[in-house]
Amino acid sequence: MKQNEGDEWQEPIDRSRPSAARMYDFLLGGNRNYHADRRAVEELLKTVPSSRELALNNRAFLIRITRYIAQAYGIRQFIDHGSGLPTQRNVHEVAEAVHPDARVLYVDNDPMVLAYGRALLDESPSAVILNADIADTDRIVDGLQGRIDLSQPVAALFVSVLHCVPDRDNGDPKAIVQRTVDLLVPGSVVVVCQLVSDDPDVSDKVTSQMQEDTGGKWGRVRTEADVHRYFDIDRLVVEPPGLMDVTDWRRDDQAPARQETREMWEFGGLARVV
Template sequence: MGTEGGHQHAIDTSIPSAARMYDWLLGGELNFEADRKACEDLLKIAPSSRELALNNRWFLERVVRFLARERGITQFLDHGSGLPTRPNVHQVAQEVRADSRVAYIDIDPIVIAHGRTSLDVNSGTRFIEASMTDTGRIIEQASKGRFIDFSQPVAALWVSVIHCLKDAEEPEAMIRRMREHLAPGSYLVICQLVSDDKQVRKAVTDLMDQGTGGHWGRVREKRDVRRYFSGLAVLPPYLVDVTHWRPDSELRRPQATHEWIEFGGVARIP
């Protein structure tokens, strides 16, 4: 469900956090009563939210493994990385290619606190404290010591996080800025929460925005996500509910209901 947005704020465990809510939906322990209560309210509107979160995490694992194994990618930028959830991106990538490098990017204070100890763990990982909209800082910090070599292909990940951005933060422009820094042969991995039901979009957006004190964006429509991929070569199976992106039948857990889905895919920069 995402963790970041373009805002930095102090840790207040009485206010739900999208990062901690996502952690609870995945069965984690880095959450508090306010987060659990907000998840209960969310499940009343969208009962499929737990399955959706799990399927999204499995999509992230599959896509990183695919890019490392099938496309030879060894550099990853994980925007709005969220709380550590095993296996993390570097664990998946380094299992395939030991020389893989992963830069985790987040601005949520609780993610920073846990990320620096659990994600920045070896010479192939780096944690960058930055808003995912701050492309300049991300490039500067990732480039230090040529940790990420932007003259070579990079996979830029925005997995279940762009819905944390408000329209005023211009997510499409954010993606376009990053694209300008990526070498040919790089990949973009993008998915976000969407719904065909106008009432669900409004109800969930209002719940999350009010519950998190305004630190959330909105549930969007498929057409919004399609714009993120404008001008790019989208890989088969193209833009889909990520449950169906090159699925692994052993891991798949179908949603019983479909009030909303994670919609997106993978594209190559020519």
Template structure:
């Protein structure tokens, strides 16, 4: 669901948070009544939302493991990282490379509190309070002390979060800014919520925008996401529903219906 778009440093549990809604859909406990009610409303519009959230999380696990094991990536920048959910990105990466490093980026106040408490006990993690659109701050803070070396390959993750950005925040421009900082051999992992149904796009966007007090972008169409990959070398199986991106052998539960999907893929920086 994504986690960008917090409410400053004040925590108002009466206003749903995309991060806490995502936590509830994944079966977590770091959520409140307003988040649960918003999820119930969401399920009325898009009944497959819980399956979608689980499938998206499994995609994140697969792609991090693939990049660490098959492409030798040891540095990750996770934009809109959300509430800690096992296995976290660093746990997956460090199963392959013990010294892998992950910079987690978020701005939601509850995410920040829990992230700093539970993630920074690992020397291979750093939690950065920043909007994912603030590329300059992210790169500055991530590279401080040589934690992330942008002179070497990095995997920049934008997994199920760009739909939290409004069009005026220019998500495609954000992606281009990050590309400028990535060395050859780096990777971009990008997916966001899309739907072919105008009703679903409209009703979910209205629900989330109103419910989160304006901290939401919109459900987009596939052609919007394709723009993020302009000029990039996209890995097979190319762009599509991430449920089907290099599925592993355990055949976890597929999404039951297709009102909306997480659409995107993985691209290499040449």
């Protein structure tokens, strides 16, 4: 696969301002983050003390569900929207362990994610990272050329990314999921989860902090009902075990410790395109 197509323009890395990708990396125990990210995480921990367990369980969910999709549905093509900084087990590694011919298109718009992603995937025959906003479906479709065959089933992943998307016009999270489903043939699957809370105080505090920290590159903490709505789309059927705190989605004995307190959690699941 050819690398870096369509990357004619890219934002510089801004170390003075936290980024959601680097904060998440710090929560996972990674070292691809700066002082501003670590300070922002400290602030977040005051509102959501269980943020580390939340992040670790979300990442474990991503690994479990990728493996499950490859094994149970035989799917070999993945589009990972909002892929994040490369970490110990990435989607292409999990998918390739099941199907050595698996192919992955990573999509992200954080300059640090793009830089590390390109370094990791340099010369990779099976995976590539595209610089695109997940709301820019046309650009993503252009970036698929020769990599992902839309006449065959695809797994479209939106794991822990839709809370970064504001509720506006055609950038609205449900509209993004809808446009993606419209591209997919029956037999494809869609995974969605995002940050939710039932405590308006927690939602407001986290949303304000993240909006301020990231200079508006964030959406909001939502509710379980909002996530149910994203799945309420023609041709989309939620698969067992349903929508839930992702910590419990086909949890296995490798799963990290649960959140001790649960001010906020990642809610979602898997649906099949019919």
